[in-house]
Amino acid sequence: MTSLALETRNGRDLVTPELFTRLVDFCADEYGLELSTAARVMDQGLAFLDVLGSTGEPLSPSTLVDPAWHTFMLHSVEYTQWCQERYGRYLHHSPAGQYRDTSTMVDVTGKLRAHGYVVDDSLWGAKAECNDPACCGDGGC
Structure with missing residues (x-):
């Protein structure tokens, strides 16, 4: 019996290399991250957004990945076009809102893997975590 292996994907491949570089540079500067860390954050954030957009499920990023979503949204022209396309x-x-309550805090990494994405476990922990009140004002779960 032959099993079909799901091809692994990276979030960074969802945007052009030029845009990925701009997002990483902004994320590093805005959040005080090393460039290598910002690249990992953006990669995971883009993968997260793809699963969110593809499934329509109410998902939440971890506190370490959430800056990727903020970074991309601040590049509003590119973000809006990407979402629409x-x-x-x-x-x-x-x-x-709906993405932050206890009932929606699910094993996001499992969903990322199910969609073929490489997961950087060090940015997620076992499950996505609620953000501190300082980030998005959503408080604890």
């Missing part, structure tokens, strides 16, 4: 809609970030 890929999903036919804008992916809203809803702090303190």
Whole structure:
């Protein structure tokens, strides 16, 4: 019996190399991250957004990955175009809303893997975590 292996993907491949570099540079500067860390954060954030956009499930990023979503949204022209081209809609970030309650804090890394993405476990932990009140104002779960 032959099993079909799911091809692994990287979030960074969802945007052009030029845009990925701009996002990484901004993320590093805005959040005080080393460039290598910002690249990992952006890669995971893009993969997360793709699963969110593809499934429509109410998912939440970890505290370490959330800056990727903020970074991309601040590049509003590119973000809006990317969302429209890929999903036919804008992916809203809803702090303190449906993406942040206890019932929606699921094993996001499992969903990323199920969609073929390479997961950087060090940025996720076992499950996505709630953000501190200082980030998005959503508080604890």
